[in-house]
Amino acid sequence: MLRKVLLIEDDPVLRASIEQTLLLEDLEPIPTNGFTQARRSIRSNFRGVILSDIQMPDRDGFEVLQFAKARDADLPVILLTGHSNVPTAMRAVRDGAYEYLEKPCDPRRLVDVLTRALEHRTVVLENRAMREELDQDGQANETGSLTERLEAHERQIIEHALSAENGKVAAAANRLGVPRNTLYDRMTKLQIVAKAFRKA
Amino acid sequence: MLRKVLLIEDDPVLRASIEQTLLLEDLEPIPTNGFTQARRSIRSNFRGVILSDIQMPDRDGFEVLQFAKARDADLPVILLTGHSNVPTAMRAVRDGAYEYLEKPCDPRRLVDVLTRALEHRTVVLENRAMREELDQDGQANETGSLTERLEAHERQIIEHALSAENGKVAAAANRLGVPRNTLYDRMTKLQIVAKAFRKA
DNA sequence: CGCGTTTATCCGAAATTTCGGACAAACTGC
């Protein structure tokens, strides 16, 4: 489960307060004072969620939201506002905010929302990783001649064994249940170099 | 994206009202009048989320919540209550409710919450499906000797080609870019019978 | 039925792969 919360809040006092709340709940806040400071962390593979104030000196929370959604539509952004305001809340929802909270808000409520957002972010990222893995296998599985496909698969297996054994050919051969010389023969044919699989 | 919402509400008027709200938002409500009626739909592979009233004659919303969480911890349950009540809300959160809403609630708010819950449910189920698929490949991919694994893969490829060509060996051989006789040789060695891949 | 096509097998020669043995070079650890 992910734990990072990119916290964007210009008021140092409130920022420290929220940070404390999150730390107590075993989350990992990344405190920033505004859009500029937070910007570099907002990426499509950010392993966490965003918690941003709306009213801020440089850029407001909606710009954060817009920026984040452009980088990754599935990156949850939770917005905080000082005074409740119905049209503002509506705009937040319309723009894709994950949740909209009024300050001061119940810490339990805040943590609850953040937890759900983190959970969601976790499965979305897992999802992407798995999809990529599946796509790889799937694609490689349909094209080319029989021998080409088998060679590709053989290469995969051998390379996997090699990296699992830190590039030791004899150990990999043992793991794969073939004589060492045979593995060398196959590696020569497939143009695999053992050195490329050493960690150190 | 999933759209089903298992609606549990004993008051017929309110039930119909919520149903209308959901229909207007292109969701698929499944209206029920209580735990008993809803029970059979609550399964670990339910392709939707649950929206339940708390106060009800037979079993209350917390029993629904408990039952649902037992069947599937990742099945979102949204609870509705008539009169706001802090300890009740706390209990809902503690028991793993996805969200806690007070009646009467803003339809937009309701739809917003349901949409997020459905989104979450969607990725969780996708996740499971992919995990299963990966596990299958993964398991078969890690065990046995090199030659065994290659033979297994070769068998997969040949069988796939055969069924794609309705068990015609010559056509399959052509598709796989190998001479017909070679494919027969391989099939003999792998003990594959072409007849088994004819549709008719 | 009769004819063309496809399947399933067998043969055998050429090509490839397997794998034990051998050996110098590189690496390891004490």
Place this chain on the structure above:
DNA sequence: GCAGTTTGTCCGAAATTTCGGATAAACGCG
């Protein structure tokens, strides 16, 4: 630094695979 291990390469014989050709049986269809 040096003894023991491991690597990377070469050899060569045995085993296996490839693949064209041939053929009988089975199939498909007008």
